[in-house]
Amino acid sequence: MVGLLPGRIMTDRNRELFAxxxxxxxxxxxxxxxxxxxxxxxxxxxxxxxxxxxxxxxxYLTGVTIPVDGGALRGL
Incomplete structure (x- = not known):
């Protein structure tokens, strides 16, 4: 199992929030x-x-969660 952790992605929702x-x-x-x-x-x-x-x-990738966040999750 692999998980993805999205950070701030420029979606329509983020555009609405900024507006x-x-x-x-x-x-x-x-x-x-x-x-x-x-x-x-x-x-x-x-x-x-x-x-x-x-x-x-x-x-062969398994058991990880991958942050896709531009480095926002500050961990090792």
Missing amino acids: ATGDPERARAEAEAGIPLRRIGEPAEFGRVAAFTLSPAAS
């Missing part, structure tokens, strides 16, 4: 400041990790 603040650019900048890569992930980036974990290339 609801009244200053979407500032809200996005504040969110990005808390991510070590200093940007919000794109859906395709998450999708590529998911596709890999479902592919034959990952057939």
